[in-house]
Amino acid sequence: MPEPRLIILDRDGVINHDSDDYIKSPEEFVPIDGSLEAIARLNQAGWQVAVATNQSGIARGYYDLATLARIHDKLARLLAEAGGRVHGVFFCPHGPDDGCTCRKPAPGLLEEIGRRFQVSLAGVPVVGDSLRDLEAARAVGARPILVETGKGPRTLARGEGLDGVTVYRDLAAAVDALLAEDAAAS
Secondary structure (H helix, E strand, O other), X not given: OOOOEEEEXXXXXXXXXXXXXXXXXXXXXXXXXXXXXXXXXXXXOOEEEEEEEEOOOOOOOOOOHXXXXXXXXHHHHHHXXXXXXXXXXXXXXXXXXXXXXXXXXXXXXXXXXXXHHOOOOOOOEEEEOOHXXXXXXXXXXXXXXXXXXXOHHHHHHHOOOOXXXXXXXXXXXXXXXXXXXXXXXX
């Protein structure tokens, strides 16, 4: 059996529909079509899935840690129903002016994932919908992947920081390509 592979996913705009007003409750957490099934396919192929998400709504007072836990409980429940799971959810609760090292595009959140999973992040796929996701991936030597869901269209329209970035329609299409790469390599 090969070593489990790791993939890191942004949450809002990649797994679930994003909102400029923040996802502030479990009711507002609505999966993007095909995203949960894509995660399940990764799990079935032996991949470990981590989520890395900025959650500045906590610092801004829009919701608290208990509410965030309920949102992530809903994610876990919906994933289980689809036959999948995430192996860890890592979040930054800080605001943009807090000067932390965990808020993407800073690499701290991804570095924490590397430590927890005890792996080098070199070449690990990081799927996001914004430039900050891509920059965080690059900062740790990971493989930045952009999806055209969530803020993806805005990120593409700006055209910044996209050199060497693979772009897919959505998480399901990115996962299809990764699994095809695995199949071709074996």
